[in-house]
Amino acid sequence: MRFRFVAGAVAVLAASAVVGALATSADAAATVGISVNAGTSLGTVPSSGxxxxxxxxxxxxxxxxxxxxxxxxxxxxxxxxxxxxxxxxxxxxxxxxxxxxxxxxxxxxxxxxxxxxxxxxxxxxxxxxxxxxxxxxxxxxxxxxxxxxxxxxxxxxxxxxxxxxxxxxxxxxxxxxxxxxxxxxxxxxxxxxxxxxxxxxxxxxxxxxxxxxxxxxxxxxxxxxxxxxxxxxxxxxxxxxxxxxxxxxxxxxxxxxxxxxxxxxxxxxxxxxxxxxxxxxxxxxxxxxxxxxxxxxxxxxxxxxxxxxxxxxxxxxxxxxxxxxxxxxxxxxxxxxxxxxxxxxxxxxxxxxxxxxxxxxxxxxxxxxxxxxxxxxxxxxxxAKPGDTMVKSSSGNSSVTVHAVRNSTGGLNVMLTNKSPQNAAQVSLSYAGFTPAAGAVTTVSYAKGDTALTTAKRGTAAAQTLPPYSITTLQLKPVSGTAGADKPTPAPTPTAVTPVVSAPGTTGTRAQGEIGAPVGQPTPSSTSGDLASTGASNAVTYSALGGLLVIAGGGVLVLRGRRRRGLHGR
The missing domain is CATH 3.20.20.80 (Glycosidases)
Structure with a gap:
């Protein structure tokens, strides 16, 4: 799963949270705990990823x-x-x-x-x-x-x-x-x-x-x-x-x-x-x-x-x-x-x-x-740059996601995404395998309405305020003398296969590529028409975006190759 929980992670201070839901105004002020285990590697960023x-x-x-x-x-x-x-x-x-x-x-x-x-x-x-x-x-x-x-x-x-x-x-x-x-x-x-x-x-x-x-x-x-x-x-x-x-x-x-x-x-x-x-x-x-x-x-x-x-x-x-x-x-x-x-x-x-x-x-x-x-x-x-080491991290609330990377100079970059379109998110961060330098940190952010990435000194390594609907990356330097102290070790490989479980509430959504129909639906007939739960309807909607572009008069681009919307098989 995206949220990889680390032992000793800071607990969420909100009284309750519904998994998969965005933060509501009632819990908007609660602090979201973020844990980064910089000593546990998730592999390197691929060279052409x-x-x-x-x-x-x-x-x-x-x-x-x-x-x-x-x-x-x-x-x-x-x-x-x-x-x-x-x-x-x-x-x-x-x-x-x-x-x-x-x-x-x-x-x-x-x-x-x-x-x-x-x-x-x-x-x-x-x-x-x-x-x-x-x-x-x-x-x-x-x-x-x-x-x-x-x-x-x-x-x-x-x-x-x-x-x-x-x-x-x-x-x-x-x-x-x-x-x-x-x-x-x-x-x-x-x-x-x-x-x-x-x-x-x-x-x-x-x-x-x-x-x-x-x-x-x-x-x-x-x-x-x-x-x-x-x-x-x-x-x-x-x-x-x-x-x-x-x-x-x-x-x-x-x-x-x-x-x-x-x-x-x-x-x-x-x-x-x-x-x-x-x-x-x-x-x-x-x-x-x-x-x-x-x-x-x-x-x-x-x-x-x-x-x-x-x-x-x-x-x-x-x-x-x-x-x-x-x-x-x-x-x-x-x-x-x-x-x-x-x-x-x-x-x-x-x-x-x-x-x-x-x-x-x-x-x-x-x-x-x-x-x-x-x-x-x-x-x-x-x-991240190609070859940097991805490390384990976790969020205490699904309204904020986190990814962390150790760079080639020993620093640690942490990307935080606030998924609430209305509310700022207060986050507290804790670290294992890395000791950040004190003081304000360099952040690179992209918020709703921006037309460029913004670099600023903001907050600390331990606490940040994330604007609504924003991406904020902290670029942390290690405290003096600790740059190479903790080399990340690989995370253990799971011993059992995790089955794909269809998420609730997605019946009839678009599936992979150019066609959408949930697993478990009846095989479409010739006149009926990327994750879904089982469905009961025989009507399967196939939809698509992309394919070839064709330039018409006046330089207007329209879709060819894949269908934008509609029923395939009609």
């Missing part, structure tokens, strides 16, 4: 202003060619098999130039839906032999389970194979891996899995002997190097969204169990990559709640051992009218930078203006 999706419909991704913003945000990985469009994209001709829109300056070499400017590692999605193992192998040859790009990570397909196999009509994911079963994907995954590694044995091959707890996890279509994950890994487990999931937890309210990172530990545990079962002695080296995530399915996509969700999600996945987390999307656009979320306009756009879209008679800010989600991600630069 903070990632971002880019697409062949985004003609601005290589602009100097855009690459500068990405670099400043600490983006270390760029995913290409973009969502569902990847299963229609032919890299050599820079075309879509379905005739989809592609804009100039987004071909593979242009993308690699962008990645170089940003200082980011590429992760590429090979075309499984309308491509072949040979086409993918040719791409490896061009990238790594002919051009010397050294592209390491290759996904085989996007969300292949969305191809209609589970009764959702034609699905949303292109798959031209006559057999759309997990057995066929597993067999072809082996063929892709063999062909690509014959060209460059150093490449890492990723398998598309359903996220545990999200539809269609645990589903079996007619003729299947097992679900998607068990079938695919039983066939291809020894031919892959990482597994891929998409994390779209959604939530009916912003409070729901902000509590979803607490469910990541269960998802990771289920994935690790599958990896151990099917990859043998290589299990420890098989990585987990979260190649898409954002707040879709919740009320917040660009407003402050989404900004708070972002760094908490990245850090929780890193603490659980994920090596990559890629936010959807750089630019996205929308055809949905803006909404108001806690007094702030939410443009219902999955991008971190404005696409300049107009909808419902209201236009977004000027193109490339950073949304709050951008600043939420950029807040991570104040907390």
């Amino acid at each position: 903070v990632g971002l999706n880019t697409g062949v419909g985004d003609d601005r991704m290589g602009d100097a202003k855009v690459t500068s913003l990405m670099k400043a945000a600490g983006v270390r990985q760029l995913r290409y060619p973009g969502g569902s469009g990847a299963d229609d994209f032919h890299w050599k001709t820079h075309t879509m098999g379905n005739g989809g829109w592609i804009v100039p300056n987004t071909d593979f070499d242009s993308f690699m130039a962008t990645a170089k400017k940003v200082g980011a590692q590429p992760i590429l999605t090979a075309n499984y839906g309308s491509g072949t193992p040979q086409e993918a192998a040719d791409w490896v040859k061009y990238a790594n032999v002919d051009k010397g790009y050294g592209v390491k990570y290759w996904e085989i397909g996007n969300e292949v389970y969305g191809n209609g196999h589970y009764g959702n009509g034609k699905g949303w994911e292109t798959d031209n194979h006559a057999d759309k079963s997990p057995k066929e994907y597993g067999k072809n995954l082996v063929a892709y891996s063999k062909a690509m590694k014959a060209v460059d044995p150093k490449v890492k091959i990723g398998a598309v899995l359903t996220t545990p707890g999200f539809w269609p996890d645990a589903e079996k279509a007619p003729g299947d002997s097992a679900d998607w994950n068990n079938t695919v890994l039983s066939i291809a487990g020894r031919s892959i190097d990482f597994v891929i999931v998409h994390w779209y937890p959604g939530g009916t309210t912003t409070a729901d969204l902000l509590n979803t990172p607490s469910r990541i530990a269960g998802v990771r545990s289920s994935l690790r169990s599958l990896i151990a079962k099917y990859t043998g002695s290589r299990a420890a080296s098989v990585e987990i990559a979260v190649t898409e995530t954002d707040g879709v399915g919740s009320p917040a996509l660009t407003s402050q709640a989404a900004a708070l969700f972002a760094p908490d999600t990245y850090m929780t996945w890193f603490e659980q051992g994920a090596t990559h987390v890629d936010w959807w999307n750089l630019h996205n656009g929308t055809d949905q009218a803006p909404t108001t979320v806690h007094g702030q306009t939410d443009y219902q756009d999955g991008g971190i930078l404005s696409a300049g879209t107009c909808a419902g008679g209201k236009c977004q800010p000027r193109r490339d203006t950073p949304f709050p989600t951008y600043w939420g991600i950029r807040s991570l630069t104040a907390l």
